[in-house]
Amino acid sequence: MLQLPLVVTAQVDLLLVLVSLLAFWTRLSHLNYPNAVVFDEVYYGQFVSLYMKRVFFIDDSGPPLGHMILAFGAYLGGFDGNFMWNRIGAEYPSTVNVWSLRLLPAFCGALCVPLVYLLTLELKFSHLSALGAAVLLLLENSLIVQSRFMLLESVLIFFVLLAFFSYLRFHNAPSSSWSRYSWLILSGVSCGAAVGVKYMGLFSYLLLLVVASLHTWKLIGDKTISHMNVCVQSVHRVLCLVVVPVLLYVFWFYVHLSFLNRSGPHDQLMSSAFQASLQGGLSRITRGQPLEVAYGSQVTLRSSVSQPIPCWLHSHKVNYPIRYDNGRGSSHQQQVTCYPFKDVNNWWIIKDPGRQQLVVDTPPRPVRHGDVIQLVHGMTSRFLNSHDVAAPMSPHTQEVSGYIDFNVSMPAQNLWRVDISNREAESEVWKTILSEVRLIHVNTSAVLKLSGVSLPDWGFRQLEVVADKLFKAHSSSLEWTVEEHRYGTSQEQKEREAELHSPTHIDVDRKISFWAKFVELQWKMLTVKQEESEHKYSSSPLEWITMETNIAYWLHSSTNAQIHLIGNPVSWGVANLSLLAYQLLAVVYLLRRRRGLKDVPDGVWDQFVCLGCVCVGGWLVNFVPFLLMDKTLFLYHYLPALCYLYLLSPALLEHAHTHLLSSVTHQRALCVGALAVLLSIFLTYRTFCPLTYGSPELSAHQLQGLKWRDTWDILYRRR
Amino acid sequence: MAKAECTPKWNTLALRNRKTCPTPEKSFQTTFTPVSKDKNSQTAGHLAGGDTQSSNGPSGQFLARESIESPSKVLLMLVAGLSFSTRLYMITEPPHVCWDETHFGKMGSYYINRTFFFDVHPPLGKMLIGLAGYMSGYDGTFPFIKPGDKYENQNYWGMRGFCATLGSFLPIFAYLIVLELSNSCTAAIIAATLLIFDTGCITISQYILLDPILMFFIMAAVLSMVKFNQQRYRSFSASWWLWLVLTGINLAGALGVKFVGLFVIILVGRNTIWDLWRLLGDMSLSLVDIAKHFLARAFALILLPLILYVTIFAVHFVVLNKSGPGDGFFSSAFQSRLIGNNLHNASMPEYLAFGSTVTIKNLRIAGGYLHSHWHLYPEGVGARQQQVTAYLHKDYNNLWVVHRQQDNNSQSGNPDLVRHGDIVRLEHKETTRNLHSHLHEAPLTKKHFQVTGYGINGTGDANDLWQVEVCGGQKGDPVKVLRSKVRFLHRATGCVLYSSGKTLPKWGWEQIEVTCSPYLKETPSSQWNIEDHINPKLPNISLSVLKPNFLEILLESHIVMFRGNSGLKPKDNEMNSKPWHWPINYQGLRFSGVNATEYRVYLLGNPVVWWINLASLGLYLTMVAVASIATQRGFSLGQQRIGGGLLMLGWLLHYAPFFTMGRILYFHHYFPAMLFSSMLTGLTLDILFRSADLLLHPPYSYWFQRAGQLLLLFSILYSFYLFHPLSYGMTGPLAHEPGSAMADLKWMDSWEF
DSSP states (O other): OSSSSSOOOOOOOOHHHHHHHHHHHHHHHTTTOOOOOOTHHHHHHHHHHHHHTBBOOOOTSSOHHHHHHHHHHHHHHTTOOOOOOOOOTBBOTTSSSSSHHHHHHHHHHHHHHOOOOOOOTTTTHHHHHHHHHHHHHTOOOOHHHSSSSSOHHHHHHHHHHHHHHHHHHOOOOOOTSSSSHHHHHHHHHHHHHHHHOOOHHHHHHHHHHHHHHHHHHHHOOTSSSSSSHHHHHHHHHHIIIIIHHHHHHHHHHHHHHHHBBOTTTTTSSSSSHHTTTTTSSSHHHTOOOOOOBBBTTTEEESSSSSSSSEEEEEEEEEEOOBBOSSSSSSSOOEEEEEEEEOOOEEEEEEEEEOOOOOOOSSSSOBBBBEEEEEEEEETOOOOOEEEEEOOSTTTTSSSEEEEEOOOSSOOOOOOOOEEETTTTSTOOOOTTTOOEEEEETTOOOOOEEEEEOOGGGGGGOOOOEEEEEOOOOOGGGOOOOEEEEEOOOOOHHHHHHHHHHOOOOOOOOOOOOOOHHHHHHHHHHHHHHOOOOOOOOOTOOOHTTOOOOOOOOOOOOOSSSSEOOOOOOOHHHHHHHHHHHHHHHHHHHHHHHHHHOOSSSSHHHHHHHHHHHIIIIHHHHHHHHHHOOOOOOOOOGGGGHHHHHHHHHHHHHIIIIIIISSSSSHHHHHHHHHHHHHHHHHHHHHHHHHHHHHSSSOOHHHHHHOOOOOOOOOOOOOO | HHHHHHHHHHHHHHHHHHHOSSHHHGGGHTTTHHHHHHHHHHHHHHHHTTTOOOOOOOOHHHHHHHHHHHHHHHHHHHHHHHHHHHTTTHHHHHOBTTTTTTHHHHHHHHHHTTTTTOOSSSSHHHHHHHEEEETOOOOOOOOSSSTTOOOOOOOOHHHHHHHHHHHHHHHHHHHHHHHHHHOOHHHHHHHHHOOOOOOOHHHSSSSSHHHHHHHHHHHHHHHHHHHHHHHHHHHHHHHHHHHHHHHHHHHHHHHHTTTTTTHHHHHHHHHHHHHHHHHHOOSSSSSSHHHHHHHHIIIIIIIIHHHHHHHHHHHHHOOOBBBOGGGGSSOHHHHSSSBTTTTOOOOOOOOOBOOEEEEEESSSTTOEEEEOOOOEEEEEEEEEEEEEESSSSGGGGGGGEEEEOOOOOOOOOSSOOOTTTTTEEETTTTOOEEEEEEEEEEESTTSSSEEEEEEEBBBBGGGEEEEEEETTOOOTTOBBBBTOOEEETTTTOOOOTEEEEEEEOOGGGTOOEEESSSSOOOOGOOOOOEEEEEESSSSSSEEOOOOHHHHHHHHHHHHHHHHHHTHHHHOOEEEEEOGGGTTOOOEEEEOOOOOTTSEEEEOOOHHHHHHHHHHHHHHHHHHHHHHHHHHHOOOOOOOOOTTTHHHHHHHHHHHHHGGGOSOOGGGGHHHHHHHHHHHHHHHHEEEEHTTHHSSTTTTTTHHHHHHHHHHHHHHHHHHHHHHHHHOBBSSSSSSSSSTTTTGGGSSSTOOOO
8 A cells, every 4th residue: 555645755964975075076077187198007008908909918916807997987988999008198199088097996986985984984983083084085195196097996995995884784784684685795796896906905805704704703602593593694694705706706707708809919828728719819820720639740839838938849950069168068969949939940740650651641540648759840850859968058957959860879769758747538639739748758758848048149049948857747847738730741851841831720619618717817817927126116015104105107298297196194194193092092901901990881892893803904904915025016005004094093083082081171172183183184185286186287396395205206307 | 421420530530640649740630620620611712712721621531541640651751762763763874965964064064163154044053063063073174065975984973963862852842742732642642653753854853954953942942831831820939930931941942043933932922922811811910910920921031032042142253253154244344353354453554545456345234345247237127238236255356446537647656545525436357347327227226227337448438437425524534444434426427326235136146236326315225335455555554443242243143144034035947845835745855866876865754644734734623613613602512622722823833924935945944833733633633533422432432542543553654664765765766767666655746756
């Protein structure tokens, strides 16, 4: 039965609306200024372009969701991916919609402000505290700068705050309501998103898990609830907070991999099987190759290591020098190397040692695990050979050479046993691309290996290939895969050379499963180490606390207008102070409680502990790991930790106001002090605005005045 | 039901013991009764939290318990006998230098010869090795050049025997610790057996290494701490003090051998804080009592170890008073202490003059000498000019000649002195290139400019000019050799010569980067002093360099050690052991011998022992999780308590930090953690066997328990029989070749024996 009249009652928190509006205004106004590439936009931009072109790439800095969000913004603005992201400060052409590129990060950055407001309320502090936290975040210059460009920190902070807010919403809701589980799911989703944007989100996620498990532990201890109920509730939490984020994380990769299906600049880092799944590139060459390697097959053998660079087993018509620089002798046979470029000299023919012919029988006789073969170099007809001669650069291993019998008292040792290391059955057939093969030298049981060292000039700086007796079990430098492959048809050397020069093609389609791709990509992302070197604006974590460092994001090409990542010094001071004060207070409280002196009632104590868990804990998990990291670090890595402190400060002030100060005069003094601090925060914000928004342009003298610390690098243009 | 009946029985037993055996050895028995009472009031949450003093409640085996006293002594003797015999057996084999003996044996010799050297570890371990060698008649003359060198007639057995003796104490300590924690002989004997018959523990104890000494102190510290915990109801008694002080002494010992000793300090520290926290909550104690407790611990566990640790260093510096290979790592002032060093009672021209040949040392601790050599910066690293680095060793390439801006060769009479504000050109003596800087990024510190060697034979350009500035000086002040702190300001760019302390990659021979810093703040990194000064035209004056005081030396040597430690980065192409390899016994270390004909020793844990340990870790965690959830839900599990929290924490503390370390890691770093893991196994398996009565009725549960214990013992013994050649040496073909005796034992492809 419908009751009339239909009534909608709504309560609007005007404070919340106000701070939200201000947040949008500070973050979104003049978003397309400067119309030039700012700092790390140059880095993220190239990935956005690759997304637009659906070209596969690897970025070891983080999972794909962040890039996808940026790319989505670009897509909304109709960006076609045609822009050279080559240097900071390059002007965007009019075809690029800068506003849309920067919109989503700025939007997320703006939403952080109301989220902090709500989060403080969920921590059970008053609206005034909530307002304080929101204002601190609102007037933080560094957060504004970080939000206004195509960067990911604001997105990360948004998801982290959302996760905590929705979790606490869930926790605070009465246990009878079922709708609270939607908050729990939202929390899990935000966790998955936070980790998906940057690996740094993992720290906050783990903290949330710890908080949630503490709560669950209490629930388990609650003997008024039935066993069944406890089980169900615990399972719900595990599902929402563990299973959902993990699934989402995999899902981001699923989207990433299914979206990026064209070959691109990072193909070479991946395995041949992975590359074959991408359009263009290797798959164009390899499509339609015969799958099973047979006697008489012509193959190129790619080393499974991509360090220092991917390369193929190679030989050429030059011999090892008779004597090396250090006086050691060599066999003076033909060089065998690993060569990082496609070349006709990379072709080898697989020969049955018992027979002379170099063509494939009909039907082909496949090579299986354990078979003994010879490898004949296509262009020079030398046999792949190894013997007890020290290798040129790695003297503890054996030399590998191209051998032909000149009757010079060096017997041939050119038999190799095929050992398929990823075989599933003992008689597995050697498959193109899929099989990882070790070639074991029959005479010496050494294994063909890429040593990773470059040869000197006489070897044209190609990579050294050796046979190693003392090999480690699972080193990928021992593994080789057949990449290009065709069945040889010509027995004559001349015809064969012509055949080798011609491109390969026949048809079959080969797929690898999503999981295999996911595991490989994830592994590569975690292990690919780019040359980490110091950056001009990189800093060490200890410098962040006192903001000894800044980052110049952008400088106008002709004037002094510039944008810097500099925080609001007063707010940073307040944050550090409150961190210290909390810890001091907590220690005093703890010691006194242990002696039976309860300064605050238990309810307030719980609230105080919860505040510490979330805020101080959040700061700790987002800061301490950096002290142990061996990476290039920047000031912006500190921003998530800083947000936790901004949550802490007003709440702590409220705690002091209500529970520590008894006399009214003290309370009033505290209020006045807080107001004064807020005012100075606002003034400092105004002072640094020119460096935050990049306008108006300041004179060199004014800039000098803004250099509050000697260690800040502020740029002056010489006139 | 059975358990409920047992408790009173146990208490009477304890009472009986108290009456009949009031000797101190039974103190854990006497103190047991209050513990078990106390326990009832404690919340079960502590079970997982691992309160360390916990003892095992009775849960079945009374037949074995009845006579816990007499067998424990017999068993202890048995453990000691087996332990010593396995460690000392074939101690002199192989009669050549094995693995790191080449370092630590050499350092032992240095002590005997009183030669100064530098090592990344604190000195106690090597001092003890030196002492052992000295006592056993080793004269310190063997050079220990490389592994495989034959000892011939040297008395090396003393040093090895000393290490093996300390190593033999490990199973004994493990036995005692587990006995204290669990009150169960079975648990203790399992732990001891695991360690006695572990090939890895045997091998690592048998050679001249720091590890047995380190592990001795770690285990002794843990044992004293556990004993101390048992004294909690006899505060400030003599035995209380004894164990407390012993803990402190052993902590100092552990830290004095290797910095890994820090982990056991954390373990003891955590335990102490927990203990103090407990005392603080005890309302029967006044604040004064608590302060007394606090001060006693602060004295014995902080002050005493600190004093001992400093004493170790004092002895180190007093003993080593001759110049040796480690000099260059230290400052000029430090070197002047060492007999034989060119700075000891040095005599050289007092003031720097034009035309002098000098070495220039950075003032940052372990900053190195300004150095250059015939190698260019590689392509892509700034300009392709000659490298300029800082180098820690003394070398001809550290020599520089001070020239005027324009050399007009007016070498008449006394050369002019270099004064504050003068412009100089520094020419590298060997290569005749000038010290040069320009506006290119430095190779590692991108904020700074690159410094190169440029020009030849005196020709160059304006970028070769540097202004000399004496810190705290005025225009016209001369530069005192050794004593003045000098800065070199680049004329053209205004930057200052700087040593960043970062190690260059392979192309720079892993020497230290030298840059030109645009930040003009005065730091030791940008200050240099003139160390050697050769100018035949000036009279030599004997210089008494300001002798540094002991604290300065101490601080300096520590900073040098830490630098050295973090400088041990894994190199490319070098095999690098990963921490996750260790618990699964993935890969060992070759101590001696590579080829089939050689006498081979391979450091690898007994796989059966190690895999049992690994499984027990998982089992322990499961048991704790199940037990604590059950208690939290209000189920009573009787009074079964697992005293493994301490051991688990010890394992974690000695293992987890390695994951964050950037330095090069080796398999043997896991051994301290392995000791804790084995003790935990003893506890866990004992509880597991005794939990049989939850499922089975006596006497089946008793049979089950016995069968389990026998099976365990048998499998450990048999695996030891199989793998003992790893420790005691093997010859003949390698395991992966046909015909090897060990062929069937290569259970993992990664083992290389």
